[in-house]
Amino acid sequence: MSVIDSLQTHNAETPIVKIRDLHKRFGRTHAVHGVSLDVQRGEVVVIIGPSGSGKSTLLRCVNRLEVPNGGTIHIDGQELTNNEQQINRIRADVGMVFQQFNLFPHKTALENITMGPIVVKGWEQTRAHALAHELLVKVGIPEKADSYPDQLSGGQQQRVAIARALAMQPKVMLFDEPTSALDPEMIKEVLDVMLDLAGEGMTMLVVSHEMGFARAAARRIVFMDEGQIVEITTPEALFTAPKHERTKRFLSQILQ
Amino acid sequence: MSSQTPGVEAQPAPPHLWQDDSAAIPREQSLKAAWWIAVIGALIFISAVILFRPDPYLDIVRFIGDGLVVTFQITIVSMLFALILGLVAGLGRTSRSNFINTLASLYVEVIRGIPLLVQLFWIYYALSRFVRLGPNASAVLGLSVCYGAYIGETFRAGIQSIPKGQMEAARALGLTQGQAMRHIIIPQAVRIVLPPVGNEFIAMLKDSSLVSVLAISDMLRRAREYASRTFAYFESYTLVALVYLLVTLIFSRVVYYIELGMARQNKGQPVTVMHRLAAGVIDFVILDIIGLPIFALIGLLVADSPTGLLIPLVVIGLIAAIYLLAFWTRSGATPGMLAVGLRLTTPEGAHASLSRAIPRLLLAMLPLPGLALIGAIPALGGRPLHDRWTHTYVIQA
Ligand SMILES: Nc1ncnc2c1ncn2[C@@H]1O[C@H](COP(=O)(O)OP(=O)(O)OP(=O)(O)O)[C@@H](O)[C@H]1O
């Protein structure tokens, strides 16, 4: 922890993700409407908000799966532009975990994980395999290395997907509702992996309505509605004293 | 402790060829039965009439045998071009560039809107005002342009059937568009389009009978020639119909095994010898692109004299034997499977590294189109094959 702390204080003034006045439109829909957000090194930020509020779109702009209509995004000091090579380089530093896992069905768990290092970084197979095995141990399924995705449960698939993203040794990890496609009994195994990751000091930007996770791991919670950030608070403040009426209404809905 | 109740517990069925979970559907069962009845029926009929009424049936069989070779030549050569055209058209139809997309769509729409027979007539008779193409070239051009459009649509559907999330996941890892296509999209798309492309091949085999109108001595044409000379219309056409049926049934079974093999592989079930054979057939077709230039060269050098044909045949046989041995001993992983990223066979073998795959790929310089090409060279040049191969059955013009 101390190493990470010193790292953070050292780079305290440069946020690893810096979003300024971001806009993204789909036709008439203004999916992201002027969002500014800083994510510090080692910080876990959880984004919540009603369906269609632009959470996914915001996340997808960060690794440029969506091209914004306005505003800027800096990753570790580098601005995201239309330069393809630069985008690919930055994407390698930004891991993403999807709601639907999106594992490559024609590759084994191990090959899913080694795909990035081998193809993008040009690693030797033995080196990539060693890393992949290490990561499979980390996510708790070392015995599934040679299984194909359709031989794995949802929770196992999502853990392979996390390992696949980690294999690129990213500086930031993006999670878009990583547990909402899972059966209830599998949610915990994925959240545990994410908690471990947060504990190790990984910078994470997480769209999730798992309040237990937010409470345990998040330093800040961002509440979004209609493409805008309504409020940014700590987990404690959110549950005890939400400032805005919209936040209160939303919280009462998801907490029932 | 626990008492076994006999008959209650479902015994896992032994892995049998037909024991698929879809096999429980009666429709599937009757389809299988129909296949066997048709194949065995056709075989029995053909052998019975040859045996008991050699005149005229044996005569007809020998006469149309040459035609069958021509039919295969035309089909295989056309299929090769159609696959290339189809790949271009399919990629064009999925292109983000408006111009390329429209161009590819135009090709597909125009070609699909004109009957193949009309296309053949147009190429052979109408186009001759500008370029004179021989009957064989016209036939190959017509068939490949026509089927290129259909196969292009199959490829497009295959590529587009891959979920958007696959490309996104690949790009999110930092793969370029091209890398994502190569490693993620195309290998999955190939597995999806292989069965429909196999069916296109069968359809083309049947449609190739249309080229008999261009005075090409394919099977149908040969039968017609025989019938018009001997007035044995019933016998000739019955036999032709049965041979087409037999060939088509056999190929459709191969396609069926390819499909079944993929379904099994997806469920992690074992693959049988038949699946491996099917895999071998795909290899023959897909990987022959490597073998083509080599065999074409051999063909050019030696195929002109009938005895010279023996040399390439021996070479082909040897390579095929080495190749078969190689894949059989490596737990069924075939070079073709490696090349196209399939896993019809066992996972370990099928996923060897590229450096280990290349020597195997070199082994896989396959004979089929090469063989076809050797035969096709004189045929495309306008010299009918049966001039050389048979002595008695040449019709004098
Ligand atoms: N590719 C797209 N094309 C058109 N509209 C889109 C597209 N992606 C998102 N949108 C629209 O943008 C808005 C924000 O969508 P987004 O997916 O970011 O919301 P979200 O907060 O992630 O919602 P959810 O909680 O349901 O996932 C929605 O109105 C959605 O319909």
Ligand SMILES: [Mg+2]
């Ligand atoms: Mg979303």
